[in-house]
Amino acid sequence: MTIDNRIIGAGIFSVILLLASCAGTTDPHSNKGTLALAYKDYFPIGAAVNSSTIDSHAELITGEFSSITAENEMKPSLAYPRYNQPSFFASDEIADFARENSLIMRGHCFIWHQQTPGWFFASMGGIADRETLLGRVNDYMTLMVERYGDVVYAWDVVNEAVSDEGPEILRDSPYLEIIGEDYIAEAFRMARAADPEARLFYNDYNVLDPKKQDRIYSLLESLLAEGVPVDGIGFQGHWNVNYPDGNTLVKAIDRFAALGLEVQITELDISAYEWNDRGFSWGSGAPPEKLLEKQALRYAEIFEALRSRSDIVSGVTFWGVADDGTWLDDFPVSNRKNWPLLFNESHEPKPAYDAVMNFQ
Ligand code: XIL
Numbered sequence: 579m580t581i582d583n584r585i586i587g588a589g590i591f592s593v594i595l596l597l598a599s600c601a602g603t604t605d606p607h608s609n610k611g612t613l614a615l616a617y618k619d620y621f622p623i624g625a626a627v628n629s630s631t632i633d634s635h636a637e638l639i640t641g642e643f644s645s646i647t648a649e650n651e652m653k654p655s656l657a658y659p660r661y662n663q664p665s666f667f668a669s670d671e672i673a674d675f676a677r678e679n680s681l682i683m684r685g686h687c688f689i690w691h692q693q694t695p696g697w698f699f700a701s702m703g704g705i706a707d708r709e710t711l712l713g714r715v716n717d718y719m720t721l722m723v724e725r726y727g728d729v730v731y732a733w734d735v736v737n738e739a740v741s742d743e744g745p746e747i748l749r750d751s752p753y754l755e756i757i758g759e760d761y762i763a764e765a766f767r768m769a770r771a772a773d774p775e776a777r778l779f780y781n782d783y784n785v786l787d788p789k790k791q792d793r794i795y796s797l798l799e800s801l802l803a804e805g806v807p808v809d810g811i812g813f814q815g816h817w818n819v820n821y822p823d824g825n826t827l828v829k830a831i832d833r834f835a836a837l838g839l840e841v842q843i844t845e846l847d848i849s850a851y852e853w854n855d856r857g858f859s860w861g862s863g864a865p866p867e868k869l870l871e872k873q874a875l876r877y878a879e880i881f882e883a884l885r886s887r888s889d890i891v892s893g894v895t896f897w898g899v900a901d902d903g904t905w906l907d908d909f910p911v912s913n914r915k916n917w918p919l920l921f922n923e924s925h926e927p928k929p930a931y932d933a934v935m936n937f938q
Pocket of ligand 1: 649650737814845905
């Protein structure tokens with residue numbers, strides 16, 4: 579072969595490589611580009627963001643995702659900390675970030691037994707009455723919808739209202755005590771009146787636990803039977819490297835879909851630890867390779883299940899952007915490093931990212 583032929587040969591070889599990679603035969607995700615692009619025919623892919631990560635992780639957020647949720651900034655404790663004095667600075671920054679980058683938003687969350695300021699439930703040194711509390715909830719919803727209704731397409735209207743142990747369906751909360759059992763129905767009706775266009779969600783964790791799932795199902799079934807405007811259920815999706823299997827997830831999705839609900843995974847993260855694994859730690863250095871591989875397999879199984887139900891699943895949101903910003907570093911064990919997301923602490927894709935991107 580002459581030198582010229584070698585150059586031509588090498589040129590043809592590169593063209594073949596290029597064509598092969600465009601056809602997706604060499605690198606499974608290069609031709610899909612980003613999470614949002616790869617899943618554009620399935621569902622929006624979101625991330626929970628906060629006042630810091632919209633700067634520190636801006637490139638990843640805008641590059642990979644199509645939706646965001648404010649991790650804390652739209653909760654009443656931050657957005658409405660004092661009587662008659664809402665505080666919109668942080669939530670405005672996040673909503674503006676979404677608007678500037680053409681991202682859609684999930685609004686999280688109106689009614690929760692946590693991260694709600696004490697004044698909601700108080701009145702002149704005592705406890706507020708039903709009408710007062712309903713009025714405050716209505717004010718808060720109205721303020722939020724007026725300000726963010728243009729960019730928020732779905733609201734978590736009620737979060738975590740169902741009890742963990744039973745037998746009662748609803749957990750104890752000031753809302754239940756002050757308003758009574760119809761507080762959930764009232765909340766959804768007020769949310770619908772405030773935002774007729776948005777999709778309204780009931781959001782909870784442990785939805786795949788059989789007994790808790792039954793309680794959540796009963797609650798939603800009776801709300802829908804009364805004509806309460808619930809559009810969907812959010813499975814938070816705080817899972818781990820051993821749980822759940824795809825079949826359990828598919829069955830749960832189908833069960834709620836049979837009620838006429840859409841399903842979203844609203845707070846997905848795959849912990850390195852099982853819930854009861856409190857004494858053990860992988861340390862704070864780099865996560866072991868075998869752990870990352872196990873996590874990738876779990877993510878692959880979960881996303882395969884979700885893709886198979888993309889007619890029902892209308893959104894999947896991760897609870898964070900990359901492993902350098904995860905609430906699981908302090909929950910349920912404080913100061914224990916965790917690596918639950920698709921991007922590592924240097925914002926590079928992990929094996930889990932490839933697993934989510936690698937499908938036909
Ligand atoms: C968490 C945030 O990630 C933390 O920053 C905050 O300290 C506590 O709340 N279920 C929910 C989310 O619905 O709002 C929670 O977010 C995680 C559990």
